[in-house]
Amino acid sequence: MLAGKRILLIVGGGIAAFKSLDLIRRLRERGATVTPVLTRAAEEFVTPLSASALAGQKVYRDLFDLTDEAEMGHIELSRAADLVVVAPATADLMGKMACGLANDLASTLLMATDKRVLLAPAMNVRMWEHPATQRNLAILQGDDVLTVGPDVGDMACGEHGPGRMSEPLAIVDAVEAALADGPLKGKHVLVTSGPTHEPIDPVRYIANRSSGAQGTAIARSLAALGADVTFVTGPADVPPPLGVKVVKVQTARQMKDAVDAALPADAAVFAAAVADWRVANASGSKMKKDGSGNAPALEFTENPDILASVSQMKKGRPKLVVGFAAETDDVQANATAKRKRKGCDWIVANDVSPATGIMGGNENAVTIISDEGAESWPRLTKDQVAAKIAAKIAEALA
Known part of the structure; x- marks a missing residue:
């Protein structure tokens, strides 16, 4: 269903970032082209080399890479995709999106894109339930941003509750739904x-x-x-x-x-x-x-x-x-x-x-x-x- 579709995958910094590698593989199995973007915090959990190897594409990391700006530019990068996926979507990234902040490559791409955005939130249960996060979520949903998850389960920190990033196959299902091209498209x-x-x-x-x-x-x-x-x-x-x-x-x-x-x-x-x-x-x-x-x-x-x-x-x-x-x-x-x-x-x-x-x-x-x-x-x-x-x-x- 995703054959020929282009996914811009923004990987936020959190322990769930390791799932993004499997997500890349699952998306490519369905025919999608995946362009990974890693935040600096994400590189503490996954390496650019592993993301690039699985995607078969260059990994983008730095807003001020002059070579990339000359060849493509962050504006074109943000609009060349059919869908922008943020997985994991951390509380920080969600807050930046809700407030319109753009101080690194990931947040700038999210501000510059004219395509739909799908978030897969992942954070500690207390962070997820915090009024600021829920307020940001409501703002983003009002802006037509799609979400998948989070799931309820055990956290890496030992707590239990909502905040686990959805499994890669569930995110793929959400991607397919977001890109569905059927008789009700545009309705x-x-x-x-x-x-x-x-x-x-x-x-x-x-x-x-x-x-x-x-x-x-x-x-x-x-x-x-x-x-x-x-x-x-x-x-x-x-x-x-x-x-x-x-x-x-x-x-x-x-x-x-x-x-x-x-x-x-x-x-x-x-x-x-x-x-x-x-x-x-x-x-x-x-x-x-x-x-x-x-x-x-x-x-x-x-x-x-x-x-x-x-x-x-x-x-x-x-x-x-x-x-x-x-x-x-x-x-x-x-x-x-x-x-x-x-x-x-x-x-x-x-x-x-x-x-x-x-x-x-x-x-x-x-x-x-x-x-x-x-x-x-x-x-x-x-x-x-x-x-x-x-x-x-x-x-x-x-």
Whole structure:
């Protein structure tokens, strides 16, 4: 899939830099040309000779190499690639990118490039969780920078948690998704997924049984067809797909804000199981039993209707709006009524009665309801359902 593609690989300084050597090999196995750039800190972990030998290319290291400036220049180097990959992306490199700093070759290339950038973050768990890093990450994602990982696991320092660089094959998958050249190339598709958690107090919340598996599979299939996917997800059981812009939320109101921020889009797929109501009198501290045996009275208020608000937009409405209807009774009739009420183009209806095993399972049986009528599909894996939905979206947007 990567035959003829040119990857500019920036290697940051961290113990995960050793994985960059295997990443070079894996990218070349798939036909890509890899041009490595090593920061000074990266050279403490891998040598330019080893990177050059595996890449079969010269390694670039110094911003002020006059020979290189005369022959190519850092501007041309930054734009000759099809994709810029930073692996490992250290906290320092992410901070420089977020703040627009350019004081060495790596940061200058990242500022000068007109191509998409894919980051594979790697750092200590405390550094990853630090507010400054998360703030920088949000800025970069807002700038359309792609990320893969980090993974959760043991650190070289002995700690455990998120911060491990994704494995080379996972990064290759993200590279392929970022460079996918399919029928949806150049199209922006918004996908929501997973449940929402509506707080009762700081400890308890109201949720549903959605795993997020179907929405995740749809986002993955759309990216494989070349779409630029913004993936807004609640606290799902499955990890988000690679090669898409991920926005994590907890509540329905947060999801509504994230959807509004992601627009405009060519298509929007609302696969999330958004809570219809939230607790109006949620407590700011943990509710305690008072010995009376009486349960606290919870007052509910309606959450914003994300599907209806986007479907009924007067200006900037996506060309195609797809909703989901998870029903337990009169599936097709209820889904048809929902489509009319919300104003979306399609409704993907399914029976989530406990006996079906669909909610939280690996399979799905859906009916697509549109102006053309109802199109029922046989029971398939959720990946197969996602591929068929993505293909149908590509046809609609053609």
